[in-house]
Amino acid sequence: MKHFSILALLAATALSSCETDVDLPEPPHTPRVALSFTLSANPQDSSFSELYYGRQLYISNSQSAFDTKELTGRNDATVDLRDAAGQVVERYRPASGSPQQGRPGEPGYYRPVLGFRPQVGQPYTLRATLPGFETAESTLTLPAAPVIESATYTPRAVANPNSSDYSGRLSLVLRDDPAAANYYLAFARLLDKQGKPGNWSPVDVDYNSQSSTVGSIGQFQLSSPQQDYSVFPFADTDANGARIALTSDVRYYSGCFSPGGNCPQPGYMEVYVSSITADAYNFYLSRRRYYDSDGNPFAEPAPLASNVRAGYGLFGGATDATYRILLP
Template sequence: MQNIKVIVLLICITALLTACKDDFFDQVVDVDIPEHTPALAVTCNLSNQDSILLAYVTSSIGVLEQENPETITDAKVELFKNGELFHTLPYIDQGFYGWEIEGLLGNENDTYELRVEKEGFESVNSMQRMPDQIDIISASFEKDGTIDPEGERVDELVIKFKDQKDVANYYKVEVYFEFTIEDITYRQDYYFDSNDPAVNFTNDGIYLPDIIFDGNTYELRLYAYDLFVDEFWENPALIVNLVHLSSDKYFRETSIRAYENSEDNPFAEPAVIFSNIENGYGIFSLEAVGPEYRIPL
């Protein structure tokens, strides 16, 4: 029995001593990672309303290398339209290459290809088709028109549009608050939320696949908190844009969102950020912004 008392005592002492150990739950460990071969990483999101063509070029770097990924300043960046060179994009600054065109990119259904070359790297490319413009049929705003998940009265914005049938479509909604003070018009991003389960939120706003309303007219309901309109402001209005996205743009944005959600989450399946750049990494995408819909306030 004496031995047992000693064992129990030892368990208690061990428990007390070892429980005081620093950083038990989170420690630095060595992992042998293979050497990474750098490749070009390109980001180029273009809209039919763009007059400036902008691409960002950098290179990938091993995960444990202490320095930051370097931007590439002397790459050859070319944009092809329907198989022919449309423009070469010269380097501007901070990894961005760009060119201002006359007018807007426009043109539904045109095919664009982005090619990037840089000595010491494998050349990369990607191809996309410009989506159709989708018009908003109607949009309305109502002060205190609905409630949020906590039951609070909130303002409601309803946007109605017609989806194309038998085609997987992806949308983004942009909402701005516009007003004029002394002949100067101001336009600000205005943040809306939604109870609609079909909505996906990304860093870039509200994204919407047509899974549950394919081919039908859809009313998207959004809500916002306390839109403040000063009595001295002139022509206050909400400006609503419905943006028709290429599928790659949708997958890129939602995968970044999934990646951010899975960061530091051990229970999440590792999220792979969508990439459509051949021989490299990143995204080349197109989107078509429909006509602005103005809701006077």
């Protein structure tokens, strides 16, 4: 055994003293428009930005694999939305950079200017052009709204009656359409007693709960619309035409984040379920795989799915249904 150890040490020393420079050819790359946008019928006001931060139109451009410059958004794109007849129904211009219209000071976010409301079942084409780049485009048909049969929230006892930390169990049931392949997202938020949003915390999965089984691909679970990693799409592949149930332990804080801290108590929990297009479902899945493989040199390649012709990224569609639960 001693002889083997010496040989192994000599071999390791010899290998460490050899250095070989390998020139890797740069992969060919044609710069293209890169974009992310989820079309929906919701008006894009401040409430939209709060709920659907990840759905806003964002425009950038691709760069080569060996390019180390930080990639930023582009404010010089020409973007429009067209109906089935090819008529322009919406145009987009760079957002001002306010918190309601994108991250402060960050370029690349766009907002609509014509106030068009897309219709369920109709096809739409998004076209985006940057100076010197080929026009990128993608087409989708806006899916039908999901059907929420019921939703309940059962609070757990609070150890400290003066605490603003609340937890409980959220349950909802969908009636799935057997005539179509369906893809869903679900999330929730708080409203005051007049049904208006406030500055409370988001309604998130209670990761401290022993019964929480979050993060599994293929499980119907609550997402967070403001965190890319916490978006969990669900396909009805194994439940086509059946009733689909979501049960999740959740947590929220009723303390106010606004200046002065004077927030009313929340009166409702509003559950949102979105029907999303198949391309959006595939993109969200690929993004989760990409995040999961980050920093792992032995992980399988995890490229992001794309449905943009002559470009990269996602043009997805979503149609929402809501269910309002009165809080005790």
